[in-house]
Amino acid sequence: MIGSYIVDQCLEKGCTVVIVDSLVVAVPTKENELREVPVYTKAQQEKYGAKVDLRIGKMQDREFMRKALQGVEYVFHLAAQGGFQRPFSPYFDSNITGTSVMFDIIWEENKNGTKNVPVKKIVAASSMAMYGEGSYKRKNDGKIIHAKQYRKKEQFEKQQWEYRCPETDEVCEPFPITEDHPGNGTSAYAMSKQLKEKMCFAFGQELGIDICMLRYSLTYGPRQSLHNPYTGMISIFSSLIMNDKAPTVYEDGNQMRDFVFVSDNAAANIACMESANANGKCFNISTGKGTSVATLATFLIKAFGKEKTLKTAFPGSFRVQDCRDMVLDSSALKKATGWAPTITFEQGVQKQVDWVLEEKKKGEVIKDYFTEATAKSGLVHTAESDAKRRKMA
Numbered sequence: 123m124i125g126s127y128i129v130d131q132c133l134e135k136g137c138t139v140v141i142v143d144s145l146v147v148a149v150p151t152k153e154n155e156l157r158e159v160p161v162y163t164k165a166q167q168e169k170y171g172a173k174v175d176l177r178i179g180k181m182q183d184r185e186f187m188r189k190a191l192q193g194v195e196y197v198f199h200l201a202a203q204g205g206f207q208r209p210f211s212p213y214f215d216s217n218i219t220g221t222s223v224m225f226d227i228i229w230e231e232n233k234n235g236t237k238n239v240p241v242k243k244i245v246a247a248s249s250m251a252m253y254g255e256g257s258y259k260r261k262n263d264g265k266i267i268h269a270k271q272y273r274k275k276e277q278f279e280k281q282q283w284e285y286r287c288p289e290t291d292e293v294c295e296p297f298p299i300t301e302d303h304p305g306n307g308t309s310a311y312a313m314s315k316q317l318k319e320k321m322c323f324a325f326g327q328e329l330g331i332d333i334c335m336l337r338y339s340l341t342y343g344p345r346q347s348l349h350n351p352y353t354g355m356i357s358i359f360s361s362l363i364m365n366d367k368a369p370t371v372y373e374d375g376n377q378m379r380d381f382v383f384v385s386d387n388a389a390a391n392i393a394c395m396e397s398a399n400a401n402g403k404c405f406n407i408s409t410g411k412g413t414s415v416a417t418l419a420t421f422l423i424k425a426f427g428k429e430k431t432l433k434t435a436f437p438g439s440f441r442v443q444d445c446r447d448m449v450l451d452s453s454a455l456k457k458a459t460g461w462a463p464t465i466t467f468e469q470g471v472q473k474q475v476d477w478v479l480e481e482k483k484k485g486e487v488i489k490d491y492f493t494e495a496t497a498k499s500g501l502v503h504t505a506e507s508d509a510k511r512r513k514m515a
């Protein structure tokens with residue numbers, strides 16, 4: 123989704139764009155099945171003709187990447203396997219092998235001074251997931267804690283949801299995360315993004331390429347997949363509501379997330395590509411404002427006009443690798459490039475709802491892929507699933 127907006131904004135600036143995408147559906151039941159070329163990519167090709175060159179293939183494929191990178195000067199690198207499902211290895215295959223093949227090709231194609239692949243700068247997508255748990259403020263003395271670990275399972279089992287200070291056990295307030303948080307995410311996806319950051323900086327330095335890494339906050343908007351049950355809270359809740367099912371919220375629903383609209387994210391990517399101040403840096407892309415997951419669910423039920431028939435479900439379920447609060451401070455990005463978000467949460471979510479309704483009108487079948495995929499994943503704890511696990515042990 124996000125890449126398509128970067129393409130739009132690059133084309134508007136008169137650039138020629140090569141798009142690399144495997145178009146493989148990231149849903150286990152349909153693994154390796156090719157998606158059709160998205161409608162917006164077709165529209166971009168029709169409008170901009172030879173200025174858009176879509177190449178379908180995987181970043182791990184060396185010869186495919188060699189051809190795709192010929193003559194390319196600036197790279198926005200977003201291709202990645204996202205989510206938290208099993209198995210573990212696809213995250214490293216896509217997000218680490220794929221990225222290192224790109225650097226291999228740049229090295230191979232330039233080592234004899236031929237400059238066939240004259241890449242000058244790479245702006246690459248990291249993720250808020252790399253932080254693991256968020257940052258918090260201790261209420262009694264105002265101390266800021268960059269959490270080193272997720273909350274303990276025993277805490278979840280007691281349905282104590284708030285983050286607690288590991289030294290004093292007091293409940294802490296969410297605090298916007300700055301880029302100096304060390305990053306302790308332990309999911310395969312989070313670790314692949316942490317390693318990707320290190321790898322891009324190290325290989326970029328060796329090959330003389332400017333690098334900027336961007337830690338995206340939850341990014342949403344029209345074109346977000348309505349078929350992937352693992353990414354995109356707004357898409358997941360929307361597909362449940364469209365199927366007359368209540369959006370199910372983990373914990374007590376008061377966990378905070380920072381939702382940034384997709385065109386704002388794309389504009390931040392472009393600002394970082396254009397600004398030398400961004401070279402060699404990592405930035406958060408975010409609004410700096412927290413919205414609770416329960417607020418999002420209520421907003422969506424109302425926006426789809428289902429407030430008379432649907433209510434958010436709070437079954438007390440949880441996932442042990444979920445952070446409690448994740449609000450990101452983007453003031454460093456603003457200072458370096460002048461970028462600031464322009465779309466409010468309410469405006470952005472309404473735009474996405476309007477798009478979902480439009481897609482349905484055009485004949486898109488919006489199914490609930492989430493319920494079955496969640497049950498199969500075994501990652502969501504409920505009172506019943508935990509009792510069953512204990513019985514089987």
Ligand SMILES: NC(=O)c1ccc[n+]([C@@H]2O[C@H](COP(=O)([O-])OP(=O)(O)OC[C@H]3O[C@@H](n4cnc5c(N)ncnc54)[C@H](O)[C@@H]3O)[C@@H](O)[C@H]2O)c1
Pocket residue numbers: 123124125142143144145146147179180181182199200201202203204215216217220247248249250251337338339340341342347354
């Ligand atoms: N959307 C978010 O909330 C969010 C948050 C943090 C980080 N990110 C990061 O932003 C980037 C874009 O995310 P998005 O939301 O647009 O997701 P998306 O799934 O819409 O786009 C990712 C694209 O990458 C492609 N892809 C995956 N592995 C590939 C590979 N090995 N080779 C070629 N293509 C491959 C997929 O086919 C897909 O079209 C990703 O790197 C993601 O990790 C997204």
